[in-house]
Amino acid sequence: xxxxxSFPGRIIFGAGTVKDLPGLIPADSRVLLVTxxxxxxxxxxxxxxxxxIGFEAVSVCGIESEPPLSEVDKLIQAGRYSSSTAxxxxxxxxxxxxxxxxxxxxxxxxxxxxxxxxRLQIQGKGLFFAALPTTAGTGAEITPNAVLTDTxxxxxxxxxxxxxxxxxxxxxxELTYSCPPALTAASGLDAFTQAVESYIxxxxxxxxxxxxxxxxxxxxxNIVQACKAPLDAAARSAMAEGSMLGAMAFxxxxxxxxxxxxxxxxxxxxxxxxxxxxxxxxxxxxxxRPSCRQHFKELAQLCGFDSADDFLAGIADIEKKLNIxxxxxxxxxxxxxxxxxxxxxxxxxxxxxxxxxxxxxLLEILKGLC
Ligand SMILES: [Fe+2]
Numbered sequence: 001x002x003x004x005x006s007f008p009g010r011i012i013f014g015a016g017t018v019k020d021l022p023g024l025i026p027a028d029s030r031v032l033l034v035t036x037x038x039x040x041x042x043x044x045x046x047x048x049x050x051x052x053i054g055f056e057a058v059s060v061c062g063i064e065s066e067p068p069l070s071e072v073d074k075l076i077q078a079g080r081y082s083s084s085t086a087x088x089x090x091x092x093x094x095x096x097x098x099x100x101x102x103x104x105x106x107x108x109x110x111x112x113x114x115x116x117x118x119r120l121q122i123q124g125k126g127l128f129f130a131a132l133p134t135t136a137g138t139g140a141e142i143t144p145n146a147v148l149t150d151t152x153x154x155x156x157x158x159x160x161x162x163x164x165x166x167x168x169x170x171x172x173x174e175l176t177y178s179c180p181p182a183l184t185a186a187s188g189l190d191a192f193t194q195a196v197e198s199y200i201x202x203x204x205x206x207x208x209x210x211x212x213x214x215x216x217x218x219x220x221x222n223i224v225q226a227c228k229a230p231l232d233a234a235a236r237s238a239m240a241e242g243s244m245l246g247a248m249a250f251x252x253x254x255x256x257x258x259x260x261x262x263x264x265x266x267x268x269x270x271x272x273x274x275x276x277x278x279x280x281x282x283x284x285x286x287x288x289r290p291s292c293r294q295h296f297k298e299l300a301q302l303c304g305f306d307s308a309d310d311f312l313a314g315i316a317d318i319e320k321k322l323n324i325x326x327x328x329x330x331x332x333x334x335x336x337x338x339x340x341x342x343x344x345x346x347x348x349x350x351x352x353x354x355x356x357x358x359x360x361x362l363l364e365i366l367k368g369l370c
Contacts, residue, residue: 003205005252008131008142008166013244015237018132018172021088022054025168026128029086031055032079034099036091036134037062042178044134048090058082063091065272067098068151072112075102079127086128090175092187093138093273096131097146103129104164115159116148122161130168134175136226136239137187137274139194139247141169149267154340156267157347173233173240181227185322186274188226188239192219193277195246196285197256199299200292201352204253209295212249213302218242220303220314224321257357258284260350261365264341269331278324282315283365291355327369338366 012020025031031052039045040061049059060078063071079087079102087106089099104126105115114120131141140146145160179187195215198208219242225235258280266276289296289308300311319326327333342359350357357365 001205003207003252005207006144006162006165007248007251008169010167011142011169011171011244013171013241015172015174015233017170018175019051021130021132021168021170022051025055025086025088025130029055029128030082030084031057032075032082032084032087032102033057033059034063034075034087034089034091034095034102035059035061036095039091044090048088052088058084063095063098065092065094066147066149066156066266067094068149069112069116072098072101072105072148075099076105076111079106084127086130088130088132090132090134092133092135093140096133096138096140097148100129100131100140100164100166101146101148101159103127104161112148113150116150116157122159122163125163129166130170131166132170132172132175133243135179135183135187136173136176136236136243137190139191139243139250141166141171142244142247143251147263147273154267155344156263171240171244173237176236176240177231179230181230184227184230184239185223185324186272186278188219188223188243189278189281189319189322189324190274191239191243191246192216192223193258193281194250194255195219195242196281196299197258198246198250198253200288200295200354201250201253201256202354203352208249208253211245212253213299215242215246215249216299217303219246220318224318227322254352255349256284256353257288257350257355260345260347260353261341261362263347264344265328265333267344268337268340269328269333271328271331275324278319279326279328279369282312282319282326283368285312285315287357287361287365288353288355295354329370333366333370335370338363341366
């Protein structure tokens with residue numbers, strides 16, 4: 001088996017490691033600090049401004065979730081106007097994805113839509129980029145792509161380039177302590193889905209499976225406790241580490257049909273990515289099982305279960321405890337959406353799925369979710 005591995009320039013993990021950030025940013029940088037909308041109220045914005053006191057810095061606080069192209073444009077304009085040379089993003093996946101794209105595009109010509117629709121191509125490395133996640137979920141700090149939404153046509157897809165890897169990813173579990181239980185559940189189940197899809201992916205290799213198996217076991221064992229007791233340091237640390245390892249895995253292997261379907265469903269029905277993946281996980285896994293029995297069995301054992309059946313029952317039990325709905329009924333999924341979903345689900349993720357689903361097979365899954 002041949003493979004090549006790519007990661008951010010530097011990955012730092014552990015409680016309190018956010019304090020390492022200033023020493024990792026090139027001296028004399030002009031920093032654009034990008035945070036989520038809660039950062040001001042939570043005191044995180046002030047904390048970061050103090051941490052970056054040695055740099056000339058401007059802040060943009062608040063990025064819409066499932067970031068629309070206009071949110072990235074806002075950052076590009078701020079960065080070009082203030083001649084930023086470095087971007088620090090601290091927040092959830094939306095904040096990191098928007099900032100990651102801005103870091104790539106600020107030194108180039110054009111705006112986000114030009115790259116989203118392939119009218120222009122990213123050339124090489126953008127600005128210095130540091131990513132610090134405040135959720136244990138998307139893995140956006142590790143990946144070289146950003147999921148963006150054109151809200152006018154409900155199209156959600158990735159901009160991707162090797163130059164978009166963060167220069168520094170700092171995964172400090174303490175940054176996740178203030179993440180509320182519902183978001184901890186949805187982002188944690190996204191991370192778990194990513195680990196599982198990576199493990200059974202057609203693109204998996206020895207290294208990605210080692211990372212994905214460990215990630216899945218950490219996430220499965222700790223997600224309920226992290227939601228129940230947000231200040232449980234051990235559970236938060238395990239979730240953050242699981243999310244990081246899962247992202248290191250799927251960056252190499254690719255994902256699968258849950259992520260293939262989650263983008264058009266989430267884009268059309270305006271459902272947050274993590275929740276969308278959580279709802280799709282069980283029906284897609286059940287449909288995938290005949291095509292990856294051995295890997296499924298291995299993964300079940302790594303997560304502490306004797307059989308694939310027990311593993312699936314364990315996932316169902318966790319989703320019940322975390323109040324995850326088992327269909328998209330309350331979000332209004334209907335047969336009228338099926339054409340759009342089928343037309344827009346054949347992304348890179350779908351290509352890596354262990355079972356090659358045809359349209360009637362996908363329709364079968366979708367009908368069960370209405
Ligand atoms: Fe995901």
